[in-house]
Amino acid sequence: MRKSGQWLLMLACGLLPLAQATAQTAQPYSWVTLGTMGGPMPRAGRNEPANLLMRRGEAHLIDTGDGAMTGMALAGADYPDLRSIWISHIHFDHLGGLFAVLGLRLQTRTTVPLTIYGPPGMKEIVSGLIAAMRPSALSGFGIEGEVALDPAASIRVVELDDDAQVQQDGFRVKVATNSHYSFAPGSVEERTYRSLSFRFELPDRAIVYTGDTGPSENVTRLAQGADLLVTEMIDLDDTLAQMNRRVRHISDTEKANMAAHLTRHHLSPAAIGIMAQKAGVKAVVVTHIAGGGASDAGADARYQAAIGQQYQGPVRIAKDRDHF
Template identity: 75%
Template sequence: MAKKLMLLAGLLLAQPVAAQPAGTPPAKDAYTWVTLGTMGGPMPRPGRNEPANLLVRAGEAHLIDTGDGAMTAMADAGADYPNLRTVWISHIHFDHLGGLYAVLGLRLQTRTVRPLTIYGPPGMKEIVAGLIAAMRPSARSGFGIPGEVPIDPATNINVVELDDGAVVKLDAFTVRVATNSHYSFVPGSPEEHTYRSLSYRFDLPGRSIIYTGDTGPSEKVTQLAKGADMLVTEMIDLDNTLAQMDRRVQHISPEEKTHMAEHLTRHHLSTQAIGQMAASAGVGRVVVTHIAGGAAQGGEPAYREQIGRLFKGPVVIAKDMERF
């Protein structure tokens, strides 16, 4: 009886939420890119979740970055959690992986044992191992039913750390990897030799999508994007971001603020830099997400116009739950 109750609870939790399409349904065998979260940075903001994206088609789902709220957004997008095959983390800043614990926790609670591979930069194995260790007390307690057999939260979870030039071939598509310029550690330091921020190119049946993740201007990313059908890129409105920081960040010295402004300028993409990259790479369209600091009030037409000075193709300033 206890086992039946436990399985019933798991099945109820695993039921998919009805899809909420935002546009024309894709062909049955085509992949759709969904911008689950389009906010950049760790500050909560109404209307925009932290960075997360979904690559989905019938019976198959892949998460690209997992900011806080990614699992709820995935359900809102109509994706069935047991169909999750892979997770791709661009870099190990918290706004890009804060929701990974929820991904693993739902897997535990629904007793999902289908293989899940988590791809990301160096450091991901340590992070996932730590999250699994944090799950073990919950795994042992289970649903609180006498006679329940605990499940190992590490079951069928594989972590693959990637670096510049890596190529991952899956059944239906290929992913190519480039390191980008989101980090600029002291030359020769241990950090320079350890940490990476990655950009991904998804070569899908019929089209290609490049996801910059967080990066500043980068020739490697521009080369990775050559001829891609869609460039999904981060963006920073520097003035708006610094204004947000002044209002919300406490206990920051003038020196720290100067360093932060330097980081935001060098390690993120302005509208001009996006236009240059898109034009140089010859991409088909630009989708702007990860808007650092959030979009300024009424700023979206200006962003499109600024990018359009250099890139003459279509430009979309994405909102959460848009489909491409």
Template identity: 45%
Template structure:
């Protein structure tokens, strides 16, 4: 079993991954992209920041258009490493409103304003996205009003440079050359009577492009809806956590966390995320062509025990699978 897992991982790396180079990405809509690419800009799940991997963010390149899929802290810097300016992004897809998936959006909006991006940024996301973006734009007003401190400077309203499209479970929308479909997953489990289930959703995305179908789970627990969304996809990009490892990291990072807050967070981590066995089962039942694990918190490559994650996945899923690092492309 160990040999089979190792070979699958090595084959995935050889066939699907290559060192990222700026010429492979589309700088503007006029450049034709040779292939559809998925780039893992940031692969470390929150809430504890890492000194080796950036927060969750991905770049999807389709027919010369660049799209962000989630925008965790550090996204602008990761784009720079990938050879793209912030102005080259046409749209952002936000899976849910947790800060490790959205903290980089403020920087993206501000830097695009400063560099006079040629078109408004479209932000697609779940209910609540419009309120979030409205708040981010409001936070930009002092900085955009002061501008560069030049008398008589032309005023530009930051609200004019972003547009929000909120999506709900089951909706589908055409974006450029692709069809994007969303499902509400199990990252939230609000009681129906609370009203919060109507106010908020956590979305998984399916991107059907002219040549490939890619499904991004975002953050979720086991979910029949996500399995259905992923049915027959060429590539499944799935979150995964070593929950025991993550709980221990949170406790180390926040030793003074009030007990009730610590209990709520631990309950969330255990009930609303995927562990390796869940990921393998989802990939197998959905019949996907290949699996990329991201939003990963656990033992890093090279550490004793890391290969066990892939072994567990392979107990259910016999296709190529890899745990991705930052700035890898598929």
């Protein structure tokens, strides 16, 4: 494809930063990758998983890894504009920043209604965070006569499961369970816990966010015909090497369990290509990058090439605060 034609295709699919788009082609909603690191290990240059769906006067967080609020501010969103939060699953790297979100709400005495959507377990988690905020709420700013604000004020939590649909003012969200968990059949864990993928049906395009998942027919169906597939990715060899080098305090059995999880419950570049091609999506954005890329300047090109062996459309390896 000629360079000019490729530029136009990427622009049409939302793969160019907003600074490169003209006012005529700007989307009503912008998707921003606030944090693009996969996993809980700190890494310079990439925050933990978090995304933002925003337009003027309105913001929605999708996963809230550590640093999400700073990323939101750097993306140009105003905190009082936050209307909803969508948590894909309850691993700490995807919700470690939720306490900061709620704490800022308390400190700024914000009472605009906020709905937190997530899988089973979210009500218990949010209830615990609010309980942890009560001493700060009661002490306030240390001013005589100050009226304490209830940290639970105007916060609603909605737990979601497979095939759920949620109608917002400007868009609709469809939900599918994915394959990030594989508990023993019939176990309490299998009956209780879910990892979710979301399809955001906006006025002019559909964006599917996989969250964390392995290969999944359920997610492939959810993504059918989407304009943008925002997907996780793992560099398995590099991630396993890092785990063996840095996580030394756990047993060999625990390491084997972690290796099985990383292998079965995440998407390799080839698996991303297969999913994108089967779903017929118009473009792919890779985020939640686990392993690789930290010091390898050629990693992005390798990932794109591996995805491109299975999928013929545009592929972008996201950085923190990229706009789509």
